[in-house]
Amino acid sequence: MKKYSVFAIAREAMRGHRGWEQQWTSPEPKAEYDVVIVGAGGHGLGTAYYLAKEHGITNVAVLEKGWLGGGNTGRNTTIIRSNYLYDESAGIYDHALKLWDGLSQDLNYNVMYSARGVMMLAHNVHDVQSLKRHVHANRLNGIDNEWLTPEQAKDYCPPLNISRDARYPVVGASLQRRGGTARHDAVAWGYARGASARGVHIIQNCEVTGIRRGPNGAVTGVETSRGFIGAKKIGVVAAGNTSVVMNMADVRMPLESYPLQALVSEPIKPVVPCVVMSNTVHAYISQSDKGELVIGAGTDQYYSYSQAGALHNLEHTLDAICEMFPVFTRMKMLRSWGGVVDVTPDRSPILAKTPVGGLYVNCGWGTGGFKATPGSAHVFAHTIARDEPHPINAPFTLDRFRTGRLIDEAAAAAVAH
Amino acid sequence: MLLIRCPYCEEERPEIEFRHAGEAHVARPTDIASISDEEFETFFFIRANTRGTVYERWRHVHGCARFFNAVRDSMSDRFIMTYKAGDPKPKKLPGV
Numbered sequence: 001m002k003k004y005s006v007f008a009i010a011r012e013a014m015r016g017h018r019g020w021e022q023q024w025t026s027p028e029p030k031a032e033y034d035v036v037i038v039g040a041g042g043h044g045l046g047t048a049y050y051l052a053k054e055h056g057i058t059n060v061a062v063l064e065k066g067w068l069g070g071g072n073t074g075r076n077t078t079i080i081r082s083n084y085l086y087d088e089s090a091g092i093y094d095h096a097l098k099l100w101d102g103l104s105q106d107l108n109y110n111v112m113y114s115a116r117g118v119m120m121l122a123h124n125v126h127d128v129q130s131l132k133r134h135v136h137a138n139r140l141n142g143i144d145n146e147w148l149t150p151e152q153a154k155d156y157c158p159p160l161n162i163s164r165d166a167r168y169p170v171v172g173a174s175l176q177r178r179g180g181t182a183r184h185d186a187v188a189w190g191y192a193r194g195a196s197a198r199g200v201h202i203i204q205n206c207e208v209t210g211i212r213r214g215p216n217g218a219v220t221g222v223e224t225s226r227g228f229i230g231a232k233k234i235g236v237v238a239a240g241n242t243s244v245v246m247n248m249a250d251v252r253m254p255l256e257s258y259p260l261q262a263l264v265s266e267p268i269k270p271v272v273p274c275v276v277m278s279n280t281v282h283a284y285i286s287q288s289d290k291g292e293l294v295i296g297a298g299t300d301q302y303y304s305y306s307q308a309g310a311l312h313n314l315e316h317t318l319d320a321i322c323e324m325f326p327v328f329t330r331m332k333m334l335r336s337w338g339g340v341v342d343v344t345p346d347r348s349p350i351l352a353k354t355p356v357g358g359l360y361v362n363c364g365w366g367t368g369g370f371k372a373t374p375g376s377a378h379v380f381a382h383t384i385a386r387d388e389p390h391p392i393n394a395p396f397t398l399d400r401f402r403t404g405r406l407i408d409e410a411a412a413a414a415v416a417h
Numbered sequence: 418m419l420l421i422r423c424p425y426c427e428e429e430r431p432e433i434e435f436r437h438a439g440e441a442h443v444a445r446p447t448d449i450a451s452i453s454d455e456e457f458e459t460f461f462f463i464r465a466n467t468r469g470t471v472y473e474r475w476r477h478v479h480g481c482a483r484f485f486n487a488v489r490d491s492m493s494d495r496f497i498m499t500y501k502a503g504d505p506k507p508k509k510l511p512g513v
Contacts, residue, residue: 241468253466302437403454
């Protein structure tokens with residue numbers, strides 16, 4: 001792998017950019033691997049990267065039925081934050097946030113992590129109480145979060161409407177300054193390049209159609225659209241399709257897959273300097289480096305694998321955006337799209353061993369998995385390599401729905417996130 | 418937006434008149450206090466989440482307010498049929 005640097009750019013500029021190499025290779029699948037990862041999104045590719053880099057396991061394949069980073073990694077609104085209420089969530093999301101901070105240097109790939117701040121608006125007494133509780137809980141966990149008056153919120157984000165006459169007036173806000181955004185594609189590409197350079201095979205257009213198990217019940221490999229591939233261990237990181245893949249090993253999951261939509265506007269000059277979220281009117285917005293306003297909607301109400309949602313959901317979100325930012329009422333929207341998100345009953349993820357030997361699962365990130373990509377991949381690689389969870393993901397078991405030890409972020413936020 | 422046929426009102430109405438109410442034919446155990454943790458997990462948390470033909474409950478909240486069941490393809494979101502609550506799970510689906 002040739003290192004990217006300012007000197008590399010200068011050198012290639014001098015010779016017509018003919019020396020850039022492919023970022024990752026596309027080898028033919030081998031007969032057997034030590035570890036097969038199902039799903040080449042950010043979490044799956046990151047898992048392969050950390051398996052190779054931190055645990056020395058390089059005989060790894062990442063199988064992807066479509067194209068690399070074409071699922072939720074390429075469909076989300078790229079928001080990064082760690083201001084979750086419970087200690088377990090604070091642990092895993094802030095682990096991710098700390099890794100985001102040095103990820104571009106670690107990967108030698110610019111993931112464009114921008115700590116521009118994530119501001120969450122309060123519109124009523126309940127919001128104030130809930131968000132202040134989050135601020136205090138976060139600070140006890142060593143996570144930065146602070147309370148802003150409406151005037152301070154407007155100072156931080158000038159186009160925000162803080163009029164008392166608004167239908168849902170802004171009465172305060174919490175601000176996590178380390179939160180922000182990153183470039184979603186670059187995360188997948190950077191991990192793919194780093195993993196491929198360490199010997200990991202990335203195999204696209206290879207759909208897993210079955211999981212083969214030996215006489216003792218443990219996995220022996222996967223049936224795919226490109227034939228059988230042996231595997232000592234299998235890590236399922238298939239997001240919205242996790243239930244489908246896990247059923248192949250007779251494991252039924254506490255998951256429901258919902259459509260989640262997002263949209264972007266035409267590009268405009270910089271106007272929104274941070275991420276603004278509101279759980280009450282349910283909208284979130286940031287501005288990409290290209291200048292598009294990136295806007296996320298809520299999930300549709302029914303489960304679906306169609307990667308498409310209903311227009312009335314987008315209308316509802318845009319109503320909220322125009323309420324918060326009247327300056328955008330005449331903006332034109334450019335594109336909208338949908339993804340399939342796997343939602344757990346307590347809205348916390350599952351990163352765990354399963355009842356099947358050699359089978360591991362990383363799923364249930366619901367509507368907010370992108371922010372966790374590096375942390376999730378890092379501890380999931382540990383779980384696969386050592387056959388035991390990292391202390392950070394130890395609470396995120398599959399059997400917590402039997403034992404009752406839920407991590408109830410659904411109740412904490414009163415919204416899927 | 419989905420168009421959904423309410424089997425009580427006997428007409429197709431837009432999705433915003435309805436609330437999705439989860440997987441259908443998940444029977445609540447008759448003696449729920451005596452079941453094991455595994456049985457409770459299966460009843461309360463585990464879901465089929467099928468990629469393909471799904472059986473689900475809807476409620477016509479802004480109409481007759483009654484619950485009913487529907488069969489839908491979760492890949493195309495096309496409704497195959499709807500039927501009244503309490504009717505048995507259809508063995509044969511129209512057009513399938």
